[in-house]
Amino acid sequence: MTTVTTGRHPNPAYAGTGRLIRLALRRDRVQVPVWLVAFAVVYAVSVWSLKDLYPTSNDLHLIAVSSAVSPVVLATNGLVSGDSLGAVVAAQALLFLALAAGLMNSMMVVRHTRQNEETGRAELVGAAVVGRRAMLTAALLVALATDVVLVVLIAAISAAFGLPVGGSVAIGAATGAAGLAFAGIGAVTAQVTQGSRAANGLAGAALGLSFLLRAVGDSTGSVDESGVRVTSSWPSWLTPIGWAQQVRPFDTDNWWVFAIFAVFLVATVWLAYALTGRRDHGAGLVQPRPGPPRAAPRLPTALGFAWRMQRTTLLWWALGIAVLAATYGSVADEMDNFLDEGGAVADMMTQLGGGAEALTDAYFAVIFLMMSFFTAAYAVQSVLRMHGEEASGRVEPLLSTALSRTRWMLSHIAVVVGGIVVLHVILGVVVAITYGIAIGDLGGPLGSLLPAALAFVPAVLLVAATAILCVGALPHRAGSVAWGLFAVWMLIGQIGPLLNLPQWVMDLSPFVHVPALPAADLRALPLIVLTVVAVLLAAAGVAALRRRDIAVQ
Template structure:
């Protein structure tokens, strides 16, 4: 006997199939989403452990809180100060970065399961089944909300296991999760306005940047109270979802009512996104695509011209963000002795992160350039994975059907990313040197010194470039997971190795462990030359493997 199901009508029909789309999204993100959650949870764990170890006494914590509250640069890069208990010090250091990371994770997730599905044609195939018009967006938002809730629960567990007060731990985790959910709503609107995943990510990322800047301005222009250990922010902070996470003030006020702000924001902005879905066609955005020139440029049909068109916006946004960070880190350089020298444990840590350099300022810059080099390696991974995106989206086969050969196409992308790495490191060094030189009155001396320190990390980053190229050429199905895994190994072993007490033999697996700690250490060319040779060899093997394998779309 055949059972005929009556069609769903009315409002419910618009959400039909949501549960199955949620399961599909979770299956698709079965690797990527856990990596995000585990990484952010480990960041919380390491931060809590370091605060407890670095500031064991009330006097040290009070001194650190007072120095932080009095430093506009520290407030801009860390967050507001709300007392000097262990929990309050931790919140001042971790709430802002975690909220920013949660917002980034969430925006990428929502765009991936909405606009990217439309761009690649998957949404049209899904829509041929019994799926409502709003089901795709609802499923993406459900997964985003669930991811932030899980992140909050994991953070609570980590903090409670570190013997921090339960109430403050829940407040901190709730503030971070609420910020992530607020940015999910922002991404939901961005995908309605734009017609490509790249543009939607850029628009949502710009909103994330504006939120960061509003919070930074509000924190920097606040008023210091309670003996110099509490900052009352000015009004711009209250306009930012990241600022709302701070205003919960975990381990101090535990202001639960502040969570109503991101909740109301998410509800209103999500409602706007649903309204906008009724005013656009599948695959298109509310803002029409700007018509291009009637004739393509002469470079566009070439391998390098095509690669540049695909890669240029990624390079631009990374350059903008890294330059801003480098300027801030350079400007705070003259405060390092006061800011970090109050605690022997902090001094020892930065000297270890800076390669054992005794001078605290030089150790600071060596550690900062190491962290920013990891970020540039993140750019390299993201940019190189555009090759895999072009392949899976079906755009690579028509290109290779022309006179462009496989090696030329791949070498254009890899070469462009390698040049981008050099440019970003050069920009980082110049920006940090310029800011620090202006502060201490020695621009001519600091710009070349710090630029050289930044460029010393180029060979290590190129090893990451070569390994990603190798994975893309030989294991395309595992390309995304393995590429980000390589970056995670570099981060944990190379950068956090001294903090985690990882043995030197294990730390040496990271190419970043072999870079001399400039600007204080002597330059040793031998390890840098070896790193370049490894990068070239890995890239060459990757190109050879790509030349012989099949083009795949899954």
């Protein structure tokens, strides 16, 4: 900061908030637009595809009725409330929008509060005239501004497709309100923990718990006489994700639900401010446990140290993958009945699942594709941990010893590669076991479902290798470029078949080249090519790091 304010601020606790807002906006000048564009594209494609899949009121009524009586759809897609096009859009898209908005907001607040303290930026900023609450206030105001833009985007897209204006504003506001609720949660977790990873982990756990409680509440709800409107049971009312759905856009448009959001946001922000005044700078309320008096034999090694740094992240991702895999596997035996009732949904599932005639196989192919996006997100996050260590200056003392740059980087890469394989094994085994329990054949599905899950490992390795190249060659843009490419590839892999994109566009995504097991036959050549390309990209990233200066921010 080049300018220091010497005048007296009306409230010294908030002094410097404006400059911190500008600083946060500058740091997020790439990430926030990428998030917003991704929201806009995904939502627009969702509305367009649903409008194309269900062109008549009879089609809309049929999908609403079949969804309302299916615990699978209610748990995974969201609350059913009406049979208009807008209501079907809300039932299919609002859950994803709310979850993504919650993730974006919690990470944003943690990045501009706890991460600043962790990297030392907050201490430098605090040397100027900056109040104790200024950094948290700036982070929350930036989150609020981002959510306002998001609300406008979603409402405008809905209205552009001819949906009612009231419902369009309601679905946008529900998404933004869910995001703000998790901004408040992120503000609290940033005060409780001492590291940004732990803060993001707690906020992510809250997001996952919110999803699970809502899933239980919706799937155990009751259907009214019309057959197209579900009344959720009480667990749905315990979470911000559930509140967003209870707005019921394009149906009853329950604006009073936003009062619950307001109370929750005020409570979490008040708690965050209270905790800010009760802890030391750079410390959390929960202090880390002291380590053992003697280090483990493997800790002084490059690989052991990398494992120590990455193991908590892998544990949280493994837990989340296991929960989702168990959910999807346990309901797979019901998919044939549900898909048979909705011809358009069956066609879409078949198209995404490699053209298989067996709907259950197509369902598994789609599930493994979707879950590979999660493991790829883990890979990008874990690879970028190297960038974080470099930017914070913590890697320089390590490299001043006998540890070479190559060994340091390869040790982290080895842990990430091992984590990718472990997550896909967990995915395949848990899906197979839960599905086997549901059909009364515990070990039978394992032989086909585990290879289907492992088939996506080469594609995820290529995503990780791209992030490695970004860390090595683009140290100042590693995060934005790596996450941006991941978002593009994910969108192509998920919605490309539905939009009938040109083949050369489809080929840009590594996920498209993976055979859709168990719906399709195994083809080894694409997997070999993906693996070779991943190795070459990773080698280029390591070579690039060896040839440049260490970039400390």
